[in-house]
Amino acid sequence: MAQITGAASVNAGRYKNRATPKVRSLGPPPKRYCEGKAAIWNEFNDDFPWLGRSDRRLVGLAVDMQHQIETQDDLPVAVYAQMRLLLSSMGGTPVDRSKVMLREEESADPADEFLN
Numbered sequence: 001m002a003q004i005t006g007a008a009s010v011n012a013g014r015y016k017n018r019a020t021p022k023v024r025s026l027g028p029p030p031k032r033y034c035e036g037k038a039a040i041w042n043e044f045n046d047d048f049p050w051l052g053r054s055d056r057r058l059v060g061l062a063v064d065m066q067h068q069i070e071t072q073d074d075l076p077v078a079v080y081a082q083m084r085l086l087l088s089s090m091g092g093t094p095v096d097r098s099k100v101m102l103r104e105e106e107s108a109d110p111a112d113e114f115l116n
Contacts, residue, residue: 023052026059033063040066048090050100055090062086 029041040063045051051059065083069075087093091100 023050023054025053026051026055027053029063030060036071037063037067040070044090048092051090058086058089062090 026045029038033041041059044059044062062083065079065086069079069083084093088096091097
């Protein structure tokens with residue numbers, strides 16, 4: 001998370017000895033989802049490429065809530081407030097998105113086969 005928010009470069013010493021786990025892709029929507037929810041899942045997957053497999057529960061909550069917003073009338077304001085909070089948690093608001101730094105794909109170093 002420190003890499004994503006940029007905190008690792010600001011406080012480099014604090015994060016020096018921390019491991020950087022590989023994040024697996026968010027993956028396809030759960031099979032139990034109807035067509036509408038699956039489309040929302042895929043939209044979130046496209047819009048937030050930094051989300052990974054470990055974020056599936058959070059994305060699932062956001063999908064359920066967005067589906068509710070799209071299919072039901074007269075929802076309480078609390079539903080919209082919760083959706084905004086979920087989007088913020090996923091880095092989906094302008095302020096939160098500015099804290100996300102996508103990791104660039106590591107390209108293979110041609111010298112690796114000779115030096116390592």
